[in-house]
Amino acid sequence: MIPATFDYIRPASLDEACHVLRDAGDSGDDVKVLAGGQSLLPLLRLRLAYPSALVDLGRLPGLRGVEDRGDHVFIGALTTHDEVLRSPVVREHVPLVAMATATVADPAVRHRGTFGGSLAHADPAGDLPAVALALDCVFIARSAEGEREIPAAEFFTDYLETALRPGEVLIGVRAPKLGADWGFHYEKFTRTAQAWAIVGVAAAVRSEGGDIAEARIGLTNMGPTPLRAQVAEEALRGLGVAHGNGGGPAPGSAPGSAPDGARDPVRDACGQAAEGASPPSDLHARPDYRAHLARVLTYRAVRAASA
Amino acid sequence: MPRITVTVDGITYEEEVEPRLLLVHLLRDRLGKTGTPVGCDTGNCGACTVMLDGKSVKSCSVLAAQADECDVVTIEGLGRAGELHPMQQAFHAEHALQCGYCTPGMIMAAIDLLRDTPDPSDEAIREGLEGNLCRCTGYSNIVRAVRRGAREMSGETPAPATGGEVRTS
Numbered sequence: 001m002i003p004a005t006f007d008y009i010r011p012a013s014l015d016e017a018c019h020v021l022r023d024a025g026d027s028g029d030d031v032k033v034l035a036g037g038q039s040l041l042p043l044l045r046l047r048l049a050y051p052s053a054l055v056d057l058g059r060l061p062g063l064r065g066v067e068d069r070g071d072h073v074f075i076g077a078l079t080t081h082d083e084v085l086r087s088p089v090v091r092e093h094v095p096l097v098a099m100a101t102a103t104v105a106d107p108a109v110r111h112r113g114t115f116g117g118s119l120a121h122a123d124p125a126g127d128l129p130a131v132a133l134a135l136d137c138v139f140i141a142r143s144a145e146g147e148r149e150i151p152a153a154e155f156f157t158d159y160l161e162t163a164l165r166p167g168e169v170l171i172g173v174r175a176p177k178l179g180a181d182w183g184f185h186y187e188k189f190t191r192t193a194q195a196w197a198i199v200g201v202a203a204a205v206r207s208e209g210g211d212i213a214e215a216r217i218g219l220t221n222m223g224p225t226p227l228r229a230q231v232a233e234e235a236l237r238g239l240g241v242a243h244g245n246g247g248g249p250a251p252g253s254a255p256g257s258a259p260d261g262a263r264d265p266v267r268d269a270c271g272q273a274a275e276g277a278s279p280p281s282d283l284h285a286r287p288d289y290r291a292h293l294a295r296v297l298t299y300r301a302v303r304a305a306s307a
Numbered sequence: 308m309p310r311i312t313v314t315v316d317g318i319t320y321e322e323e324v325e326p327r328l329l330l331v332h333l334l335r336d337r338l339g340k341t342g343t344p345v346g347c348d349t350g351n352c353g354a355c356t357v358m359l360d361g362k363s364v365k366s367c368s369v370l371a372a373q374a375d376e377c378d379v380v381t382i383e384g385l386g387r388a389g390e391l392h393p394m395q396q397a398f399h400a401e402h403a404l405q406c407g408y409c410t411p412g413m414i415m416a417a418i419d420l421l422r423d424t425p426d427p428s429d430e431a432i433r434e435g436l437e438g439n440l441c442r443c444t445g446y447s448n449i450v451r452a453v454r455r456g457a458r459e460m461s462g463e464t465p466a467p468a469t470g471g472e473v474r475t476s
């Protein structure tokens with residue numbers, strides 16, 4: 001379909017963008033920010049959204065690109081998925097971001113869609129929100145009133161809702177560099193190629209002398225917002241990773257058992273990955289199946305991240 | 308109304324566009340470039356794929372206003388007069404189309420893939436064409452065609468067609 005009419009504003013600077021957004025908010029207009037348009041334009045075409053104007057950030061200088069800033073990596077909100085994937089800094093220092101981005105959509109969508117747009121859109125089926133949660137990223141928001149930081153744990157507030165206030169633009173994200181003792185993995189379950197996650201698991205694991213010292217697990221599509229699997233994270237702390245070989249038990253063997261027949265405590269801990277989640281029901285999966293997937297995929301992700 | 312300057316298949320146009328005009332509609336309805344079809348409302352099918360400043364995009368998910376000062380190449384801009392582009396030729400030779408609706412997008416996506424991966428494996432081809440759906444062929448001949456097109460574009464002599472009988476009139 002052809003979208004309903006709207007005005008198109010292409011500000012020349014971030015300041016101008018912030019002022020346009022503030023003035024629009026003051027006069028009660030429904031103005032939306034346009035980044036890559038890969039989520040917003042389909043919504044307009046399906047006439048699921050009727051903004052009065054779009055403020056196109058696509059060409060603003062300074063919001064695009066990846067910077068190594070010592071203890072963290074700064075990813076500008078307007079950096080496209082494709083640029084994230086091509087960034088040696090991302091691959092070296094925040095590989096979990098690269099792993100998840102590689103699974104997002106297809107090459108043409110990745111040429112337009114942006115890192116910040118994926119986070120601001122806050123689709124619980126999107127792959128990057130769970131990664132931002134697992135890495136404890138910090139979101140930087142700017143408005144006409146100034147700049148503020150929002151921790152990932154406070155950013156995703158509800159289905160497609162974030163802590164961004166009207167008039168605020170996400171300008172980028174600080175992704176902490178985790179040390180060499182951390183391992184990472186993104187495990188995504190989809191029905192076909194080019195599909196959204198039915199469930200996805202982002203795992204960051206710190207190993208110490210063969211034990212899991214700390215595990216951070218972000219869940220994709222297990223509720224109206226991305227989640228941390230806190231119960232499983234706690235249960236994993238201090239467990240030995242040497243047990244089992246990561247291949248899982250032989251088909252038909254009891255849950256929690258390792259290939260040699262002994263119980264695998266890591267698998268038991270990952271069995272609590274769906275605790276506290278409220279997975280959606282749709283044509284791809286029912287909640288109980290999603291909970292099952294979360295347990296299985298968490299085990300795979302934790303195994304891979306601690307290998 | 309935004310006034311844009313856009314180059315399409317080598318010709319520069321100045322157009323006044325309604326903000327809601329999609330790039331694909333600019334191409335088809337204003338510039339007559341009907342070689343680029345529309346297959347869906349969701350950005351899933353890839354039929355509308357074109358090159359925007361050298362990278363594949365789905366032209367149904369880009370506003371015409373966003374293409375201001377950009378260079379667009381559509382399927383119509385690939386070949387020269389009376390001469391198909393090697394990838395078009397490869398799709399023909401390998402019988403990689405039936406109804407042909409997906410073909411313009413497939414060919415653009417295939418050429419985009421070769422920018423980074425001039426000699427792609429079958430798996431890389433399938434991943435590179437992930438955003439392009441075909442309801443007819445079952446993809447096997449498309450993968451063959453892209454392999455063949457890649458060989459031809461890298462200057463190798465093409466092997467005889469492997470995809471069954473090919474009739475030329």
Ligand SMILES: Cc1cc2nc3c(=O)[nH]c(=O)nc-3n(C[C@H](O)[C@H](O)[C@H](O)COP(=O)(O)OP(=O)(O)OC[C@H]3O[C@@H](n4cnc5c(N)ncnc54)[C@H](O)[C@@H]3O)c2cc1C
Nearest residue numbers: 033035036037038039040105113114117120126127170350
């Ligand atoms: C066919 C298809 C398949 C896809 N598959 C996947 C997938 O498997 N996994 C996945 O994670 N995603 C997927 N996506 C979505 C894709 O990742 C989008 O790029 C992303 O969701 C939105 O980014 P964008 O830059 O295009 O944002 P836009 O569409 O421009 O904006 C989306 C929303 O975020 C707001 N917004 C954007 N940027 C900012 C900002 N800087 N500050 C404040 N608000 C902002 C907009 O106002 C809008 O409400 C898919 C999309 C398509 C079309």
Ligand code: FES
Nearest residue numbers: 346347352353367
């Ligand atoms: S018409 Fe553009 S992706 Fe389907």
Ligand code: FES
Nearest residue numbers: 405409441442443
């Ligand atoms: S040939 Fe008919 S859709 Fe691909």
